[in-house]
Amino acid sequence: MVLRIHFTAEDLLGTRFADGPAPLLELELAVAMRRRRDPDPAFARRHRSLAAPAARAIAPLNELVPATGAGPFFLDPLSAGLEDGLELVRRATRTAVRGELDRICRNGLPVTPLLRGLAHEDRQAWQQLERSLRAAHTALVDPVWPQLRAGFDTDLAWRGQVQREQGLRGMLAGLYPGSRWLGSTLEIAVAKQVEVRLEGGGVLLLPSAQWTGEPLCGPLPDGSLLLLYPALTPLPHLYLAERAPAPGADPDEPVAALLGRTRSAVLRLTLREPTTGQLARELGISPASASEHARALRRAGLVTTARAGRAVRHSCTPLGHRLIAAAGTPARQA
Structure with missing residues (x-):
């Protein structure tokens, strides 16, 4: 099933982000x-x-x-x-x-x-x-509320970087894993078949650290479409990141500010293509927690996962490499 949003040139020009969480x-x-x-x-x-x-x-x-x-x-x-x-x-x-x-x-x-x-x-x-x-x-x-605001702000900072590198269409396709453009139509994988034809009002984008489900959309009084999607870093990890640094993580490092300290450490470790067990041992966390962090990074397009025999290996994507490089740390194999 897929959500299809049919854009016109006017709709693309009218696409913008909300001022903050509602x-x-x-x-x-x-x-x-x-x-x-x-x-x-x-x-x-x-x-x-x-x-x-x-x-x-x-x-x-x-x-x-x-x-x-x-x-x-x-x-x-x-x-x-x-x-x-x-x-x-x-x-x-x-x-x-x-x-x-x-x-x-x-x-x-x-x-x-x-x-x-x-x-x-x-x-x-x-x-x-x-x-x-x-x-x-x-x-x-x-x-x-402070964590919700932080999740909103960090997501906008990341989307702005993606848009500078890949353009507006690339940024929109990266809002949710598996999304793609077919001509002027943005397709997003969801549970139901939905067709939305915009009529010049554009799209208002709203990331939420509270939500981990599929993107939601609905009409707004001004004629635009609200498109709500999960923020890059979910609320619990924003909350925990303020309290407990991950082993070996630099609390002032830019990627940690964006993703949270543990998730930033997981992303850097994927440069080595580790298994879930290796991630857990390296960071001193449970395998379930390591798998959860890798899944969140995969949904953000920063990590890919592939089975190798009985193990599951996680690899940093080109987008993940660019995020690490933009933070000022060379994305080299450890």
């Missing part, structure tokens, strides 16, 4: 990550540590947000702050609310009393929703 959109993605059956282990550990009262307060959002992250558009407007976002939620039209609730139910979410109340403009249902949004934001977004 509070309610990050909240919706955090709820979706809690619902996924196979989340990143680091995310799972963080979510298991959530206090019981906070988990109960968040529960109503589980009725609105599927594990795919494709919740109702009225629930996650782009805004600079929480209060601005909540005001946009309150101002959603009855037509928009009913249409979006109908969509998420057609896609598998059950019809619940809360959804019926929202659709019929029941005051108590809307008050319950706002209380849940506030509580969930306090529990899931506020504590990690």
Whole structure:
């Protein structure tokens, strides 16, 4: 299956990045990550540590947000702050609310009393929703907002470097592994077949350190398309990178600032084409953790993985070599 985005020249000229992470959109993605059956282990550990009262307060959002992250558009407007976002939620039209609730139910979410109340403009249902949004934001977004901002900023810095080297089309194709251009159409591998024809409004790009799923897209009020994709470095590793340097990693090294210290060390070790076990032994981490880091780097297009007998070897890609070289360290075989 594939998401096909049909660009015109005007759409390419109108492609730009968001100003920063959006509070309610990050909240919706955090709820979706809690619902996924196979989340990143680091995310799972963080979510298991959530206090019981906070988990109960968040529960109503589980009725609105599927594990795919494709919740109702009225629930996650782009805004600079929480209060601005909540005001946009309150101002959603009855037509928009009913249409979006109908969509998420057609896609598998059950019809619940809360959804019926929202659709019929029941005051108590809307008050319950706002209380849940506030509580969930306090529990899931506020504590990690600096890391979300850091993930956004470092991703933009990396995409800017890729665009300087490969142009806008190359940068767009590199947002998600396996993406490619067919003429003026960008194809992105996703779970469903989707066709999007842009009409001159362009694309607003939004990286999220909160999200590790496939890219998500949806229309914006100004006629452009929002394209959300996983940031280069996921939230848990941004959080941990502030606390524990990887063995042999330089905390001031530019690649470490972009990827996190452990992941930067993994990337450099792939110059030797190590196995997963060798990565784990070299860095003093578990094989599962080494495999997870290599997988994330592979998704970013920095590493390739190939089976060699019973072992799995990881190699640095040309893009990975250029990242290391741009940081000022020769990309030589160790």
